[in-house]
Amino acid sequence: GLPATTTVEENTPAGVSVYTFNVTVSPLSSEGVTIYPTIINSNPLTKAFDITPVVTTGNPVLDYETMPKSFDLQIFVEDTSGRTDLNTLTVQVQDKNEPPVFQGNMAIQSKIMVRIYFMHWSFYLLTVGREKFHSVATDYFLNITVTDPEGLRSTKTVNINIINTNDERPYFTTKQRIYQIPEEQSPGTVVANITAKDPDDEDFPSRLFYSIQSSETYFSINPLTGVVQVARRIDREALSLRLNPNISVIVRVEDSPSGGQASEMEITIIIEDLNDNPPECNPSTFREERNENTTVGIFLLDLRNFCKDIDVDPPNNLFNFTGLSGFGSNKFALDSMSGRLVMTESIDLENPANLGAEIFSLTVRVQDIAWPNYSSNFIKVWYEQILCTSFSSKFKMLIKYGFFFISAGSSIGKVNARDKDWPPSVITYSIVAGGGTRDYTNIFWINPTEGDVKILARLDYETTQRYLLTVQASDQEKTATVSVTVNVLEVNDEEPVCSPNFYSFQIPVSLAVGTNINGFRIVCQDRDSDPRSFRYFINEGNVNNHFTFSPSAGSNTSRLILASRFDYDSGFDTNWIYRLRVYITDDNLLSARDKTTDLIKTGTVTLSIRIIPNPTTVITTTPGFTLVTKRENLYSESAWYVPFVITLGSLLLFGLLGYLVLLLAKCVCTRCPPACKKMTKLNTVFDGEARDPGNKK
Structure with missing residues (x-):
């Protein structure tokens, strides 16, 4: 029944028979066909038909409006004897009157203007006015009905969703x-x-x-x-x-x-403003010289002229003077508000009751009025003239305080003795007692002719705070001695030592802000600083300031605190390992003396913190690769000279070896005994003369 032409209506459901044909097998093929009738090609190409017999598949649906109107199907068959046949079946699609159909996805539209297609007509749904859609409903549902000329109709619901645009400022x-x-x-x-x-x-x-x-x-x-x-x-x-x-x-x-x-x-x-600065006095050490029997009640010094507090606002910058103490302090009076120092008692050095009272060391405390009442000490030293009665000379002491940072060989004071004899004799000076420690026999040296006292070794306040020297002056006939007191002022020369100085730990990424991280505490000590004088700084590694110490100042112990949360999701944080370099200084602005950067000592602590991500967190890493170089010895046909050179070299080597063997053989033969030498055969010839061995004539 092929070739043939048949028809089918559009939108015919799958499985509907389109055409029936027969296959006759050749008598030579008793076992039937090997390839059943098969559609091997279609024009235009389609999968809308199949042979069981020829039926519609439903994929795709035969649509008269959108698909070709005719299909040529080439059908092939082959029997067991190898005979084949190929014929064409033409299928024509017939138009069928159907109701209108909305094309495209009309369920949800996200634009203000919606276009509706139907056959060759176009309809437009437009907004008729501008509205503030974010203040009214944002979803609209429209029922749209379309009717064709023959009265068939279709209805569809359109959902219009108003999209919010970025037209408002936050x-x-x-x-x-x-x-x-x-x-x-x-x-x-x-x-x-x-x-x-x-x-x-x-x-x-x-x-x-x-x-x-x-x-x-x-x-x-x-x-x-x-x-x-x-x-x-x-x-x-x-x-x-x-x-x-x-x-x-x-x-x-x-x-x-x-x-x-x-x-x-x-x-x-x-x-x-905080009261974070103590009052300062400059200079912090005074030296004054007065004669004995100075009038009682005389004004000596106004300390307020030398002191100030750099805090800005009162009462943080207000202070007073208290704690007048030290050797001889009962002979002086101090006004706490004005800082005026006056003498209250006359001093007669010739009075046996005043022996050894030639030097007065007074300590005055300068203290804040506001809490926490920071204070500083400064020393006022009085140098009194001494009348020596052992011989007719005056011995005058001018000695100043020695500090730790005075280098060896520096002069710290001078003594001076005078001889009233005429003509005056030459006076020599020597240190006859004191001035030594367990480690150093002589720490001080005096110039024998000038009386200049110098330091020979390092002074350490933490070891010895005061030295008592006995200085002798001699004119070769008589001697006099005087006691010299050298006070060592404390300076900040020791750095904080903290424990532990290295620590490593892990914390979860979700750790709450304000948490003491792993309960970590740092404990610091300083030989020459108050426990309240420590400050803690994270100087390196604190990316995005996630970590801080509490308290950050004023204590010798502090805890590591999480200051802000981690944010890896937005890319704000990228580091998963933090290596913190913590500096601990002992300044804290508590000590008015030596408040210079070169006298601030710093200790260090290193912390290594690894952030543990959540199980769902994906950490982006850069894949690594290893480059492996493999070398092989491959012979190239173009390198013909290689085997030639190898062969030639081998021949020369063998020839050389043979020559050496020959030389060796000759050497052996020349050195063998006569028995192993080759015998020479002689042919005798009678020459007509004979001799008798017994007759010697």
Whole structure:
């Protein structure tokens, strides 16, 4: 029944028979066919038909409006004897009147204008006015019916979803504009929590980005949370803040990391003055010389002229004078408010009761009025003229205090003796007692002719605070001695020693802010500093200021605290291992004396912290690779000279060996005994003469 032409209606369901044909097998092929009738090709190409017999498959659906109107199917068959046949079946698709059908996905449309297609007509659904869609309903449902000329109709529901566009600027919800914080807050301290909203996402949590536009660097802001934190040390006594303690910061919020809508707000942070500086006296050590029998009640010194407190605001910068003490302090009086020092008792050095009272060492405490009542000590030394009665000369002592940092060979004072005899004799000086320790026999040396006292070894306040020297003056006939007291002032020459100085631990990424990390505590000691004098700084490795110490100053123990949470999801944090370099200084501004950078000692502690991610966190790593180089010896046909050179070299080597063997054989034969030599055969010939061996004639 092939070739043939048949017809089928459009949209015919799968499995409907289209055409029936027969296959006759050749008598030579008793076993039937090997290849059953098969559609090996179609024009145009389609999978809409199959042979069982020829039926529609339903994939794709025969649509008169969208598919070709006719298909040529080539059908092939072969029997067991190898005979084949190929014929064509033409299938024509007939149009059928159907109701209108909406094309495309009309269930949800996300545009304001919706286009509806039907056959060759086009319909447009337009908005008729502009509305603030974020303040009214955002979903609209429209029932649309379309009818063809023959009365067939179709109805479809259209869902119009209004898309919210980024046309509104975010606004700040934080109303506070002025904040106050004390000075000297550790980095990471929270100053303000700035919040904002985006009208475009009023009912949804939107991602906003915060930044600081000001040029000042005292503060930083978390770009995702808006938390303003202290970024570095804030010293109210610094010149810029002393004149104006108000810091203005411009905070900017954006609804996109680059571009988009943005708003700005100015906040003012007022830095409060703390009583963190003790009063200072410059100089801190005084020297004065008075004659004996000085009038009682005479004004000696106004200490307030030499002392000040650099704190800015009262009562932090107010102080008084207390604690007058030391040898001879009962002979003086001190006004605590004015700092005026007066003598209350006359001193007669010739009076046996005043023996040894030629030098007075007075200690005065200068103390803050405000808490925590920091204080400093300074020493006032009086040098009195001494009248020696052992012989007619005056022995005058001028000695000043020695400090630890005075180098060996430096002069620390001078003695002077005078001889009233005429003509005056030459006076020589010597140290006859004192001035030694267990480790050093002689720490001081005196110039025998000038009386200049010098230091020969290192002075250490922590070992010996005072030296008593006996200096002798001699004119070759008579001698006189005087006691010299050398007080060693304490200076900051020892650095803090902390335990442990290295520590390594792990913490989870979800650790709460404010947690004492692994219960870690650092304990520090310093031989020459008060336990309240320590400060703790994380000088290296504290990326994004996640870590801080509490307390950051004023104690010899401190704990490691998590100051801010980790944020790896947004890319704000990238480090999973933090190596912190912690510096511990012993300044703390508590000691008015020696408040110079070269006298501040620093200890160090190293901390290694590994952040343990959540099990669901994916850590991006860069894949590594190893380059392996493999070398092989491959013979190239173009290198013909290689075997030639090898062969020639082998022949020369064998020839040389043969020659050496020959020489060796000759050498052996020449050195063999006669028995092994080759015998020579002689042919005798009678020459006509004979001799008798017995007859010698």
